[in-house]
Amino acid sequence: MSRFHLHAASGLALVGLAAGLSSPARAFPWDWDMVDNDFKRAYEWQMANLPDGAVTIDRYVPNADRMTPEGQALKNPFGAHPSEEVLAQGKHMFEVYCQACHGVEGKGNAPVTHNDPANNVRRYPVPPPMLSGTGAITAARSDGYIYLTIRNGGAIMPAYGPSMEDPEIWATVAYIRTLEGAQYTPPPAPSEAPR
Numbered sequence: 001m002s003r004f005h006l007h008a009a010s011g012l013a014l015v016g017l018a019a020g021l022s023s024p025a026r027a028f029p030w031d032w033d034m035v036d037n038d039f040k041r042a043y044e045w046q047m048a049n050l051p052d053g054a055v056t057i058d059r060y061v062p063n064a065d066r067m068t069p070e071g072q073a074l075k076n077p078f079g080a081h082p083s084e085e086v087l088a089q090g091k092h093m094f095e096v097y098c099q100a101c102h103g104v105e106g107k108g109n110a111p112v113t114h115n116d117p118a119n120n121v122r123r124y125p126v127p128p129p130m131l132s133g134t135g136a137i138t139a140a141r142s143d144g145y146i147y148l149t150i151r152n153g154g155a156i157m158p159a160y161g162p163s164m165e166d167p168e169i170w171a172t173v174a175y176i177r178t179l180e181g182a183q184y185t186p187p188p189a190p191s192e193a194p195r
Helices: 003-022 084-102 143-152 166-176
Strands: none
Touching (some): 084 166, 143 166
């Protein structure tokens, strides 16, 4: 085969390929197109029922903001003097969910979050607040504030609402109140200014 015939055959092959790729798509009359199919708009569909135990968006309840007066006014359903059973459950929940960051006694000295500047060890960007002892943040926070912090999380604290039931969270709040220096003293009511 001469060079001319080789170039001619290559040229014809390229022209045929280009013609085949550039032709419009043709459908046989019996083919189905997407526009011919039945379709439903997204909001017209019937939503499937959620399986048991699924966490829905409704899990975030009203008054779920710990900074609102309504959120801070939430009261522990176990009262000021919970039973030993409630405290035992709260201690167990504290050991499972809180102790890793806040420490065994709630003083923020846990291995996960302990920063040691002397040895150039930075494990956590911000140390967790102390839940007990002198300067415990819990002494200045209401039960509702602590409950909503555990349930919905905080600045860098994860939310445990999907992992814990509400009674378990309240039991944890009750247990935290038994730690040294964690008893809440409500602020005095503001007095009316003279007119």
